[in-house]
Amino acid sequence: xxxxxxxxxxxxxxxxxxxxxxxxxxxxxxxxxxxxxxxxxxxxxxxxxxxxxxxxxxxxxxxxxxxxxxxxxxxxxxxxxxxxxxxxxxxxxxxxxxxxxxxxxxxxxxxxxxxxxxxxxxxxxxxxxxxxxxxxxxxxxxxxxxxxxxxxxxxxxxxxxxxxxxxxxxxxxxxxxxxxxxxxxxxxxxxxxxxxxxxxxxxxxxxxxxxxxxxxxxxxxxxxxxxxxxxxxxxxxxxxxxxxxxxxxxxxxxxxxxxxxxxxxxxxxxxxxxxxxxxxxxxxxxxxxxxxxxxxxxxxxxxxxxxxxxxxxxxxxxxxxxxxxxxxxxxxxxxxxxx
Amino acid sequence: xxxxxxxxxxxxxxxxxxxxxxxxxxxxxxxxxxxxxxxxxxxxxxxxxxxxxxxxxxxxxxxxxxxxxxxxxxxxxxxxxxxxxxxxxxxxxxxxxxxxxxxxxxxxxxxxxxxxxxxxxxxxxxxxxxxxxxxxxxxxxxxxxxxxxxxxxxxxxxxxxxxxxxxxxxxxxxxxxxxxxxxxxxxxxxxxxxxxxxxxxxxxxxxxxxxxxxxxxxxxxxxxxxxxxxxxxxxxxxxxxxxxxxxxxxxxxxxxxxxxxxxxxxxxxxxxxxxxxxxxxxxxxxxxxxxxxxxxxxxxxxxxxxxxxxxxxxxxxxxxxxxxxxxxxxxxxxxxxxxxxxxxxxxxxxxxxxxxxxxxxxxxxxxxxxxxxxxxxxxxxxxxxxxxxxxxxxxxxxxxxxxxxxxxx
Numbered sequence: 001x002x003x004x005x006x007x008x009x010x011x012x013x014x015x016x017x018x019x020x021x022x023x024x025x026x027x028x029x030x031x032x033x034x035x036x037x038x039x040x041x042x043x044x045x046x047x048x049x050x051x052x053x054x055x056x057x058x059x060x061x062x063x064x065x066x067x068x069x070x071x072x073x074x075x076x077x078x079x080x081x082x083x084x085x086x087x088x089x090x091x092x093x094x095x096x097x098x099x100x101x102x103x104x105x106x107x108x109x110x111x112x113x114x115x116x117x118x119x120x121x122x123x124x125x126x127x128x129x130x131x132x133x134x135x136x137x138x139x140x141x142x143x144x145x146x147x148x149x150x151x152x153x154x155x156x157x158x159x160x161x162x163x164x165x166x167x168x169x170x171x172x173x174x175x176x177x178x179x180x181x182x183x184x185x186x187x188x189x190x191x192x193x194x195x196x197x198x199x200x201x202x203x204x205x206x207x208x209x210x211x212x213x214x215x216x217x218x219x220x221x222x223x224x225x226x227x228x229x230x231x232x233x234x235x236x237x238x239x240x241x242x243x244x245x246x247x248x249x250x251x252x253x254x255x256x257x258x259x260x261x262x263x264x265x266x267x268x269x270x271x272x273x274x275x276x277x278x279x280x281x282x283x284x285x286x287x288x289x290x291x292x293x294x295x296x297x298x299x300x301x302x303x304x305x306x307x308x309x310x311x312x313x314x315x316x317x318x319x320x321x322x323x324x325x326x327x328x329x330x331x332x333x334x335x336x337x338x339x
Numbered sequence: 340x341x342x343x344x345x346x347x348x349x350x351x352x353x354x355x356x357x358x359x360x361x362x363x364x365x366x367x368x369x370x371x372x373x374x375x376x377x378x379x380x381x382x383x384x385x386x387x388x389x390x391x392x393x394x395x396x397x398x399x400x401x402x403x404x405x406x407x408x409x410x411x412x413x414x415x416x417x418x419x420x421x422x423x424x425x426x427x428x429x430x431x432x433x434x435x436x437x438x439x440x441x442x443x444x445x446x447x448x449x450x451x452x453x454x455x456x457x458x459x460x461x462x463x464x465x466x467x468x469x470x471x472x473x474x475x476x477x478x479x480x481x482x483x484x485x486x487x488x489x490x491x492x493x494x495x496x497x498x499x500x501x502x503x504x505x506x507x508x509x510x511x512x513x514x515x516x517x518x519x520x521x522x523x524x525x526x527x528x529x530x531x532x533x534x535x536x537x538x539x540x541x542x543x544x545x546x547x548x549x550x551x552x553x554x555x556x557x558x559x560x561x562x563x564x565x566x567x568x569x570x571x572x573x574x575x576x577x578x579x580x581x582x583x584x585x586x587x588x589x590x591x592x593x594x595x596x597x598x599x600x601x602x603x604x605x606x607x608x609x610x611x612x613x614x615x616x617x618x619x620x621x622x623x624x625x626x627x628x629x630x631x632x633x634x635x636x637x638x639x640x641x642x643x644x645x646x647x648x649x650x651x652x653x654x655x656x657x658x659x660x661x662x663x664x665x666x667x668x669x670x671x672x673x674x675x676x677x678x679x680x681x682x683x684x685x686x687x688x689x690x691x692x693x694x695x696x697x698x699x700x701x702x703x704x705x706x707x708x709x710x711x712x713x714x715x716x717x718x719x720x721x722x723x724x725x726x727x728x729x730x731x732x733x734x735x736x737x738x739x740x741x742x743x744x745x746x747x748x
Binding site: 083085116117118119120149150151152184234235236239240241243245246247248249250251253254297298299300302318320321322324332334 | 372373376377380381382383384386390391392393394459463464465476477480481482483484551555556559561562657661663664665667668716719720721722723
């Protein structure tokens, strides 16, 4: 009893000390376990393309583990995917400046971001820092090619895409980029080749976002007719109200078409109305007339389209007329095809 | 002094002819939509050139009524009580306090009824929003092969204002809507300054606020009115603080390069103003310096504008016909633009010279669109580009309310 009294303070101190150490350890373990679970959740979300949901989770984990390489890396990738490249580059730099200097995948991520920010010179400088043994990787070659596209060094870009296609002829990214390149090079034979490769012989709408205007120039499935040697197309649009009264006649030669061979198949369904000869050669003239009720949008009608298999094959733009419910349009396409 | 007055009269004559031609083509295209396009179009056709347009009857009828009424008023042939009543109305002055109350009564419902539009997702409304987002990613100095995004980024002031709206309010529409409200107020002040009549300012405010085109695009971020606001403000500042006028004009051009074509309109406006000749010369010099700076910036920034020029004279006429259908729902404009043109010509002839410059602003802003069609394959006339025309039309209507005892109309 005396002994107990003598060592009572020590005992109490010991018991408290034990509990403090125990709970601190348990808390640390629990935090670690909790963070591990959060990281796993975030990575799964990224895999499921739910990057926007993953970002706040990773940001939260980063507060408690500011030097966790796995978290920083995944967050940087998530930022890159969400077009938040300013934030991503800060994280890439944090890794490169201490945690993992000269890491190839980090330099690659940073280079991709520079392309997204429209800074191709920095992309190429960053890619130059990557170890030579990785320099022939497809992803790096494509990023390098994309930077050259931004610099309008189109033939240099083509060189890199072709290296990728030699190694992997079905590379989706390289094929799409070659299609994009054909747009810049105004090379419609090249466009035809890659359109067939990407879309097959019977193209169909691949996604609603890309149907109308060929992804607004990002992935050009449609090409300007004015760059074509084989086609001359104009469109005339009559707009009438529900009482059949004429509202306007609009014409456009700002027309995109598909250089895909499907165009010939479509035209075979229409009679040749005349054959003409001019300085550019001999042309068969066909007329396609279509009456439609345009979709009333919030701004104004600015386009007409002609679909085949739900795939936009003709796209006339820069029209601009405000419409109201009941208005309808009759579009007359006159297509001259070189023979 | 005599020479200046003579040259003002000569210029008024030229502006009158020019305006009647521009308005004439617009109205002919309203009456017969196929007439001009069938002769000057690019598409072979067998159109019925004299087929009547859907707005033709109402435009014709209203023009006959308004012009007949105007002639009767001008010739003092209206019943005497009506004649006196009209004269009283157009010459009426109202107090500052009453003006503020009326403006609040006009603006409050406008703001309340428009506010719900601010919560409509811009991405669902305008495909151009995607282009804006792409441009925002690389703004201000990033490179892209996407011409539309490059063109957006060349509009520095617009980009800064839209990005600010997104960053500050998490809503890209808020600052554009504030810009539209500011445009209404500036229109009031410009008219009031020209006419020295608050009622005229209120009339112009009402004419603008009833416009379909203005109301359609007042809360759109992609079709914002900043460029119109800065341009109209530059005209107002000619009277108030001429040092800042060219700055406001420069802001307008950096919001939308289209207003660069408005330079002759501004110069004519300065020419007809009551400023001293020396001040007018300083003005023109300041505008010259401003344009030199803008061209230098575009050149240094490798702007898209110098790459998309062409020359196609036939597009000038076709471009002019577009007014008739692009503002087809602005019926007040269509039915009264010809009578207003006559009224402004008469007013200018009777000594109120600035009416000529207002007329030139109206018809010049229509013609500017056709010039763009002629010079560029990339840029075309779009309905929201008629907002300045509607603003000047509103000012023009307001100007009729500047009544002096010795002046008819």
